[in-house]
Amino acid sequence: MNSVVEARHIHVRYGAVEALHDITFGVPEGAFVSIIGPNGAGKTTLLSVLLGLESPTAGEARLFNRPPPALPAGMLGYIPQLKTMDRAFPALALELVATGLRRSWPWRVRLAEREACLAAMARTRVDHLAARPVSALSGGELQRIYLARCLVRRPRLLILDEPAAGMDAAGEADLYHLLLDYQRESGATVMMITHDWEGARVHASHVLLLNRTLHAFGPPAEAAREDRLLEVFHHAGHVEVSSGSVHHA
Amino acid sequence: MLEPFAYPFMQRALMGGILVGFLASYYGPFVVQRRLSFLGSGLAHAAFGGVALGLFLDMQPLWVALPFTVLVAAAIVWVGHRGRLAEDTTIGVFFAVSMALGVIFLSLRQGYTKDAFTYLFGSILAVTPADLWVTGAVALLTCCTFPLWGRWAYATFDRGLARSDRLAVLPHDYLLTIAVAVSVVVSIKVVGMVLVAAFLVLPAAAARMWTRNFAAMTLVSMAIGTGSVAVGLVVSYHANLPCGPVIILTQAAAFGAGLAVRRPARG
Numbered sequence: 001m002n003s004v005v006e007a008r009h010i011h012v013r014y015g016a017v018e019a020l021h022d023i024t025f026g027v028p029e030g031a032f033v034s035i036i037g038p039n040g041a042g043k044t045t046l047l048s049v050l051l052g053l054e055s056p057t058a059g060e061a062r063l064f065n066r067p068p069p070a071l072p073a074g075m076l077g078y079i080p081q082l083k084t085m086d087r088a089f090p091a092l093a094l095e096l097v098a099t100g101l102r103r104s105w106p107w108r109v110r111l112a113e114r115e116a117c118l119a120a121m122a123r124t125r126v127d128h129l130a131a132r133p134v135s136a137l138s139g140g141e142l143q144r145i146y147l148a149r150c151l152v153r154r155p156r157l158l159i160l161d162e163p164a165a166g167m168d169a170a171g172e173a174d175l176y177h178l179l180l181d182y183q184r185e186s187g188a189t190v191m192m193i194t195h196d197w198e199g200a201r202v203h204a205s206h207v208l209l210l211n212r213t214l215h216a217f218g219p220p221a222e223a224a225r226e227d228r229l230l231e232v233f234h235h236a237g238h239v240e241v242s243s244g245s246v247h248h249a
Numbered sequence: 250m251l252e253p254f255a256y257p258f259m260q261r262a263l264m265g266g267i268l269v270g271f272l273a274s275y276y277g278p279f280v281v282q283r284r285l286s287f288l289g290s291g292l293a294h295a296a297f298g299g300v301a302l303g304l305f306l307d308m309q310p311l312w313v314a315l316p317f318t319v320l321v322a323a324a325i326v327w328v329g330h331r332g333r334l335a336e337d338t339t340i341g342v343f344f345a346v347s348m349a350l351g352v353i354f355l356s357l358r359q360g361y362t363k364d365a366f367t368y369l370f371g372s373i374l375a376v377t378p379a380d381l382w383v384t385g386a387v388a389l390l391t392c393c394t395f396p397l398w399g400r401w402a403y404a405t406f407d408r409g410l411a412r413s414d415r416l417a418v419l420p421h422d423y424l425l426t427i428a429v430a431v432s433v434v435v436s437i438k439v440v441g442m443v444l445v446a447a448f449l450v451l452p453a454a455a456a457r458m459w460t461r462n463f464a465a466m467t468l469v470s471m472a473i474g475t476g477s478v479a480v481g482l483v484v485s486y487h488a489n490l491p492c493g494p495v496i497i498l499t500q501a502a503a504f505g506a507g508l509a510v511r512r513p514a515r516g
Contacts, residue, residue: 051413069415078413089282089406090457090466103414104399105406107464133461 004029004189010059012045019045025217033191034200037210038233043193077155079146079163087135093145094130100149120152139166160192176203253486265376265439266478268384272432274474277453278466282405289446291340292433295321297442298347300368301354315434322430326422371441373492387435401425402463444493451500458507473503
C-alpha cells in the first residue's frame with residue numbers, strides 16, 4: 001500500500017538543540033495514527049513540517065507523494081492547538097467554520113456556505129452555537145467547532161494537534177467516534193497528537209512514539225507497549241544534542 | 250449646525266478629515282487585532298524623519314516622507330519576521346532612529362523650521378486641494394485592496410491556520426504594513442503625526458466594543474472614524490477649540506460608551 005504521509009530522515013534543529021532527529025516513517029492511506037510523546041518531544045514540530053509550515057533542517061516530508069506546500073489545501077484538514085487561538089478576535093462560530101470552505105475570512109457567509117457549514121456543525125453537534133462569538137465558547141465547544149471547520153471541506157488527510165486537550169473523558173470518546181465515523185465514510189487518513197495512551201491503544205491503527213527521535217511506529221499493541229511508553233516518558237526532558245548526535249543525559 | 254461648512258476651508262477640512270478617517274479606520278481593525286497599536290505611532294515618527302529629510306534636501310516633504318516611511322515599514326516587518334525581537338521592540342527601535350535622524354536633519358537645515366511643526370500637529374483647517382487629491386488617491390488605492398480583506402483578516406485571526414491553507418502570509422504582512430505606512434504619511438499633513446496614531450487605534454478599539462464579528466467591526470470602525478470628523482469639526486467650531494483633539498475626544502467618547510455597555514468577556 002502506498003504511503004500518503006512520508007517522513008524521510010527529517011531533522012529539525014534550533015541552534016544547538018535538535019528538536020527532531022532522523023525521523024523516518026510512512027503512513028498508509030486510511031490509517032489512524034496517534035502521535036504520543038512527552039512535552040517537548042517535537043510532536044508539534046513534526047506536524048508543522050508535515051503541514052509545510054516549517055522546513056526541516058535536513059530530510060523531507062511528502063504528502064500524497066508531493067512536497068507539503070504543493071498539496072491542494074482542500075485535501076488537508078488541520079486543527080491547531082487551541083491554546084494558541086486568539087479569543088479576542090471578533091468572530092462567530094459559523095464564520096470560523098466557513099474559513100474551512102473559503103480559506104479566507106468571510107465578510108458574510110453565503111447561503112450555500114451557511115448550509116454546508118451548519119451540516120458540518122450538526123455532525124459535531126455544535127450547530128446551535130453557530131451565531132455565538134468564539135470568545136463565549138468553552139474549550140470543548142471550540143474543539144468541535146474546529147472539527148466542523150475541518151470536516152466541512154471533506155479532507156483526505158486530517159492533522160490534529162491535541163484536539164482532545166481540555167475535554168473530559170466523554171468528550172474525548174465522542175471525538176474519536178466522530179473522527180472514526182468520518183474516516184469510515186471517506187477513507188481519510190488521520191494523524192493526531194494525544195496524551196491519551198488508552199484511547200490510542202483502542203482506536204488508532206498506528207501509534208507513533210516520539211521523543212525527538214522516533215522510538216516506535218506501528219500497530220498500538222507493539223508501538224504503545226507499556227515498557228516502551230514508560231521508557232520514553234521516563235527520559236522526558238533529558239535529551240541533549242552533542243556533536244550532532246542525540247544521547248540521553 | 251451645518252453653518253461652519255459654508256466656508257470652503259471647512260469643506261476641505263471635512264473632506265480631508267473624512268478621507269483620513271476612512272483610511273485609518275479601515276486599517277485600524279487589523280492593527281488593533283494584531284496588537285500593533287504602537288505601529289501607528291512608530292510609522293508617524295518615521296514619517297517625521299522623512300519630512301525632515303525632505304525639508305533638509307529642500308524637496309516637497311511628502312514625496313521624501315513617503316518612500317522613507319515605506320522603507321521603515323518594510324524594515325519593521327523584515328526584522329519582526331526574523332523572530333528575535335517582539336514587534337513592539339522593533340517598532341520602538343525604528344521610531345527612535347527616525348526621530349533622531351529627523352532632529353539632526355532639521356538642525357542641519359538653515360533657517361526657520363515652521364513647516365516641520367505643521368506635520369507634527371497637522372493643520373486640518375489649512376487642507377489644500379492638492380492635499381485632498383493625494384489623500385483621495387490613496388483612499389482609492391485602499392478601495393482596490395478590499396478583495397484582500399478576507400485574507401488579511403484570516404491571517405490576523407490565526408497565521409498558522411492561514412499558512413496551512415497556503416496563504417502567503419508574509420507578502421500580505423508587507424502589503425498591509427506598507428498600506429498603513431502610506432496612509433499615515435498622507436494623513437499627517439491633515440491631522441499631524443501626534444494624532445494620526447490615535448486615528449488608527451481609537452475607532453477600531455471603539456468598534457470592537459460594539460461588535461461581535463470582524464466585518465461589523467470594520468464597518469463600525471469606518472463609521473466612527475469618518476463620523477467623528479464631522480462631529481468633531483462642528484463641536485470645535487462652536488466651542489472654539491482645536492479640531493484634531495476634539496475629533497479624537499469624539500472617538501474616545503464612542504470607545505467609552507462601548508466600554509460602559511459591554512459585558513466582560515468569558516474567561
